[in-house]
Amino acid sequence: MRSVIDIVDLTTEELDELIKTAVDIINNPNKYSEICRGKKLATLFFEPSTRTRMSFEAAMYELGGHVISMTDAGSSSAAKGESVADTAKTVSCYTDIIAMRHPKEGAAYVAAKAASIPVINAGDGGHCHPTQTLADLLTIYREKGGFDNLTVGLCGDLKFGRTVHSLINALSRYNGIKYVLISPEELKLPSYVKADSIKSKNIPYTQTTDLESAMPELDILYMTRVQRERFFNEEDYLRLKDSYILTPDKLKNAKADLSIMHPLPRVNEISAAIDDDPRACYFKQVLNGKYMRMALIIKLLKEAGTI
């Protein structure tokens, strides 16, 4: 059974196909409004989420399907010690596709191995969050008209930021990409991500701690939150959390067509004063995420022969 655990599970052709479907959904929503009629999506969320869960649920409703949710692991059999595999097998009996978020890395892989229906990883700890990357890709596609020849600045927590790792993997498949990696020393991009997705493809990149000096050359600025839940040491978190705060002043040397992105939720990395700037794209990402999840649900249900 085909599942999507990591963005690497999707080929470049499949990414392009999903974007094409999403754009068609945007232009012709009625064409898709009954495509999942009578089908059920299970949203299994073992850790809190607003955007991702609601996005999956809205996606399924807009495709004419139904949703069964588990939003509080404390009130489910997981609290009694049921394994992820058993939960996935059980939910496979009730529904047609699963979207799952779990705090442990690799949980979605375990679920996908056990389930008899497609599983979409909606985030497994700090490991993967492929549908956020799909949202990011559609946003870049709609803002820039494609992916080639972009200078992409990634700023903040590049060490634990799973969305950054996946986005780099996806964008590195296109031509003429250049990265500017902006982070404190302690939160630099891990060397294996650099080796696998940047150096092996001879993609040019620079590393800096200075956001403002990097700003003028950027086509995309992808801000990230320093995530408290990824630190074992509260002191380290407190020391690093305010490393980068984007304010209107810092944008004075930015390109007029810069796209400012953020996977959200933000804490204070982007000042609210920037929200009205036409270059702010983070709420567009939220909307685009729903369209790409619709496209992915359609793709996986079609491949499973369910629709």
Place this chain on the structure above:
Amino acid sequence: MNIDSIQNGVVIDHIKAGYGMNLYELLKLGELDVSVALIKNVQSKKMGKKDIIKIDADIELNLDIIGYVDPGATVNIIKDSVLTEKLSIDMPETLVNVIKCKNPRCITSCEQELDQIFKLSDKKNGEYRCIYCEAKAK
């Protein structure tokens, strides 16, 4: 130092000096009720120093473990005091229940019944990664 030669058993030779104890532990040789010798820092013309393990019993060893710890080691099967077979060792593509993932965020840290599976991700550097969380084996 003299260690008796064995009549029927296995000699793991050419182990990189310092790797013998790790191999001894991963192969769980301490649990065997037979004569086992771990000889450290043996002088070697080729290697300078090496470790050797001699097991005085005709047992089957998990060659994947030996390939993981030291793919340069050699395994000699002795029967009636004669070397009858030299087994070739290579780095295994997959390691199942040999080592444990040390990443506290990995699903295997809380679901103990899951097999501990690692895949060879970089043969040149002998690097293995957990199939669940992709953390590097330590």
